[in-house]
Every structure is written in structure tokens, then in C-alpha cells.
Amino acid sequence: MVLSTELLGLKNAFAERQEKKAKKAAAAGKPKYPNPAFWRCKDNMDFKAQGKNLMEVGKIIVEMTKEADIKAFCAKQVERCRDDLARCALEIKQATEMSPAELKEVFLYGEKTLGKLYRKGDMVPVRREWRGAADTAYDFYRWGKMWLMLLTTFSRDLIPALNSTFYYRWMISYFCCVGFMDKNTMGQKGSALKMSHLMTYDIFRYVAENLVFLAKCDKKNGNSVALNKKVVLFDEMTMGQIMAGFPDLLGIPYQLMPVFLVSEIDQLTCVPYIDAVESFGLPADTCPVPSSECGALVIDALPHMGSCFISSSMPCDGSTMASSYMSRRFPDLPVYHLTFPVRYEYEETTQDAVQDIKGCIKFVEEVTGAKWSWDAYFKQMKRFNEETAYELQKWEVNKTDYPQIIGPSYELFRKWNYEMDGGADPRVIPTFKKVNDLMMRAYERREEAWRNKMRYRGIVWSCPAHYYANFSNWLANCWGIDILVEMESLNFTKVLETEDKEEALMDLARLYERMVMRRHTNGGYHNVVDEMWRQVEDWRAEIIIMYQNVACKNMATLQGILDDTCRDRNHHMIWIEHDLMDPRTVSRKTMRDKVNEYMRTVMHAEPVDPTLCDFDDELGM
């Protein structure tokens, strides 16, 4: 039994019309993205199995209702409501005690202390931030727009998407992505808030669309045979640019949605994955990225889909572990191992990498029957070059005394755009243009990303904690440390070749070899140590936030050298221990405490917002 586009006749006709429009637009040089043909692929759902699933869900609901202590649940909600009302009353009282000038200041420019938004043991804040009348109105508009986009995207193939929600634990974390947006923009106002929202929207749109594609392709859900033939999966740490030459295929970074990105949204997502794979005997000091990827395979958290899989040794050899697990779990999926030379600075190794890329293209052609198109590749790379030019403009502004586009939203956007999008989505260019205009106007007006809060210029080095993606936001709000740039943003910025085919492949190889993290953690210690000091000077950073994850062996080997060079230069370096995707080892609070301690004892500084020095978010998303 099939319930999908062909059963919903109306939807099918609509999709056909859309596809015709898209073809016209493509002929006019304005292609639709993602290819409308992907949405139109029919699903082949096994409704007998889905019926069984629904029965199971029903049974659980009945059991839950029987077992649930409704009285206790209601009492808890009443207690929360009372607490909310008490907080409201307190805030009203505080407002009445303010002078008219102070009240006007809060009304127009927002509240100054943010610690009161947290409540012990809660996953969500008590309320959203009051950013001032105009900025709260803008925030509200973006909130509505985000929900609308999420709901309309999911409704493009609702049944498989809903089924996925009932099957995969990680899907539920995406429901809270709007809350994640709030965390990333906390304290931001004016142009900074607008830029953050614009960038976050593009990332979430990409995620929502790919979540639906995952649901459509998954053999347990949509099981779309037609779409699966067009889907090329690649390791989440492998850049997507290679798919630029295959415009009729859909490249999906396989573990990005179930593991990597969701771990930034919800700090607890990867815990079951890590526990599962460690129960098989994997040492606990292994990098949590491949550990989580393997754990996700062990507990069946990854969809069964696609025509082939491109694995890689990127950013470091930990990824090969996940690749072998992947082959073992889905032996029906042909795998190509894309493994680039580590010593990438020796130009003679680039030829090896080019051979690897050629092999990969041939592999995709053989498996899918698609043909590599140089026209499509060059078109996308031209777009990517334009995006890189915009990126460099951001860096120039951030290096001045008036940095504009900083914070977690920007960092996330940079990584996503560089690694996953890579110029594929033409809708991203207008975002770049809008953000650039806003940034330049804000720069001319000498605005501050966090108004009246900037005290220190900071730089982040080494791999950051996923479970505290908005750490730089806290640094800015609590201590006035504005993170101008993170190591993971500083990647390959050379203009890629868009005419000569051989040179284009050489450039593609260079790009891949210098991907996020790999650019610094591979190829010799000077890429980490010397490069860090060069960047510190270039950005005129006063404080270095140095992440330390015991599982990152490449970085751990250099800890002593980094310490020694820092002492020699008499620079401020704050080591922040973390466990990448496992908040149980080092909690967010412990990470904050390291900064609090350093700022008080070494810098003798006073916090910008003392209410943020100590608060509870152990359970918070």
C-alpha cells in the first residue's frame, strides 16, 4: 500500500506544475534549489509496518496515561505557573521602582541582566529576552517566520517526516531548534540580531529540507526507491563541493542531522550513542565525533538509505573508524574512501589527492549512472568564490576596532556554508548580500555586536564543545569577551579555478585538504602553533580561549608547546576542558567556571553581567 504523491493526486499535480516552473527558471539561469524533482520522487512506504508502529505508539500512549501521575504532573505545572507569576510580579515591581529615564532605557534598549531567564532544572528559559521594543518585535517576526518555514517544509512530505519523528530519538531535538536560535542570539540587538537571524534561517532551511529527504529515503519510512537512486551519502566531515558536478544527484552529509548538528542543538543527544559504542569496548578517550557516529549505527539511529557512501579520513583519522562501522552496518551500500594526504602543504601530494577525487567521481558515475558536468561544477564554484569574497569582507571588518559580525550564529553559518553548502544553494547569495549591507552600515555607525558590553578582543583555538555551541555568546554577555574568530572558520580562502579543468581539480583537492579543523590539526605543528600566533597578531586578540579535549590527540600532543609559547609571549590563554559531545565529563557550568576563575584571579576583572556567572543549565538544551 502506498500513500504518497501519487495517492494525493492534487499534490502530484502541484508538484508537476512546480517542476515545470523550475525547468523554466533553470533555462533562464535561475535554477530552483533543491531540485524539485527530488520532492516529487514517490514514496514506497510499507503501510503495514507503519500501521504496526502506530499501534505501538498508541499502546504506549495508553500505558503512559494509565501509569502517569496526572495529579503530580498538574501540581508541577501549577508550581511552575506560580513561579512564573511571582517572577512577573517581581519584574513589574522592579519596573515601578525605576526612574522614568531608566524605564525608558529598558523599554527601548532592552534588559541588562540575563541570568534571571534561567531556572534550575529546566530545559527552557522562563521567558524570552526583552531586547527593547523594536528588536523584540523583530525577534518575534523571525520566530514566526522560522516556525512557518519549518512547518511548510515538513508538510512537503508530511507522513514520512512524522514517521521519522516517532522512530528516531534525535528528531525530537530538532523541535527545539527555535530555542537554540534564542540561545545563539542572546543579548544581541540591532544589526547584530538581524544578521544572526538571517544566517540561522538559511541553516535551518537546509536542515529542514534534508530532514524531509532523510525521511523520504529511509527504508523504514518513506522508502522512496526513485530518490534513493539519486542520493549520494557522504561522511558528515567530508565537504559537499564534489557534488557540484552532479546537479541531478542529491548529496547528503549522512550523519550531519542525526549526530553532528543535533549535538549542538541538544547537549544530551549524543549520550546514548557514546554509551552504546563504549559498551562494545571502545575506549572512553576516543574522539566523541566518530564514537557518536558509530554509536548511532549501533542503536539504529541512522536511516537506511542512499545509493552509495563516500567516507573519508577527514578531518583526522578518527573518521575512518566510523567509515568501517558504516560498511559493516549497511553492507549493501557501496563505499568509496576519499583519503587525502595529511602533509598537504607539500604541493607534490596534491596530485595524489586529485587522483583520489577522479576516482571518487568515477565511482559516483558508475554507481548512479549520472555524468559529471563541468558546467554545473564551474557555476557552483563561481557562487562559492563570491561567498568567500563576502566572508573575507567580514574578516576585514572584524579585525578593526569595531567588529560587527561575531558570535555563535556567524560561526555556525561559516562552517555550514564552507563545508556543507559550498555554493550549492543559490538562495544563500541574497543572504550574504543582506548581511554584508547590514554589516557595512553597522560598521559606519560604529555599532557594537553586544551593545555596551565589549571589553576584550578574543580568539578561539582548537575544536569547540558541541554541547556548548553558544559559549562565545556567554563570554560576550558575562565578561565582555568578544570572540572575533574561531580556528574552525579560518580555512581555505583562495579563489577556486573556474575554467581550467585540471587546475580546478587541484584547487578542489587543496580546498578539501584544508577543510574545517583539518587545516590546523593536520600537516605539522606549525599549522596549529605558529598559525595561532599569526592569527592572534592579525586579529589583535587579547585573550585566547583554548579548548582542550583529551580525545583530540592531534591537539593534546601540542599542549606543552602551546603553554610554553604563551608564557614566552606573556599572553592571556584560558584553557577550557571539555568532552566535545559528552557533557557528563565536563559540564557547561565547569567550562564557565574556568573563565570566571581566570577573569577574577588573573585579570582582576568585574563581570559585565554578574547574574550570568553562576546559573544552572545542566538539563537545558
Add this chain to the structure above:
Amino acid sequence: MKKAKKKSTVGRIVKKTLGIGALAYAGLFCVFYFDLDGKLLYYVVEPFMKNHFDNMERRDPHTVPYEQIDTEYMQ
């Protein structure tokens, strides 16, 4: 006379639409400002889903032989 009646009907419709719009706006703003969307997800949806995921029947990887590569394993 007819014109005036028509005018008043149009005015009433406009007023009603504006009123409904204002109410919807105020309601949505309350949802937004007090993070009621997040609270609904965390206090109601999440505990239910957690219970559902914990109780789901899933393949036990510990019982699967290391060498097993068959269609059942791949489902």
C-alpha cells in the same frame, strides 16, 4: 441608503478582521514572549516521546553475531 448599508457592512468586516488579527497577534506574542512553544515541547511532548523511544522494540546489537551480513540485519 444601500450605499450606507454596504459601507457599514464593509466597516464591520474590516473592524472584525482587524480585531481578530490583533487578538491573534497578541496571542502569538504571548506564546513567543513566555516561550510557550518551548515549554509545551519540554514539559509535554518531550516526556511522552522519551517514554515512547525507551519502550520501542529495537534490534539488540549485542545479540547480532559479528559476521552476520544478511537481509534481516540490514532492515
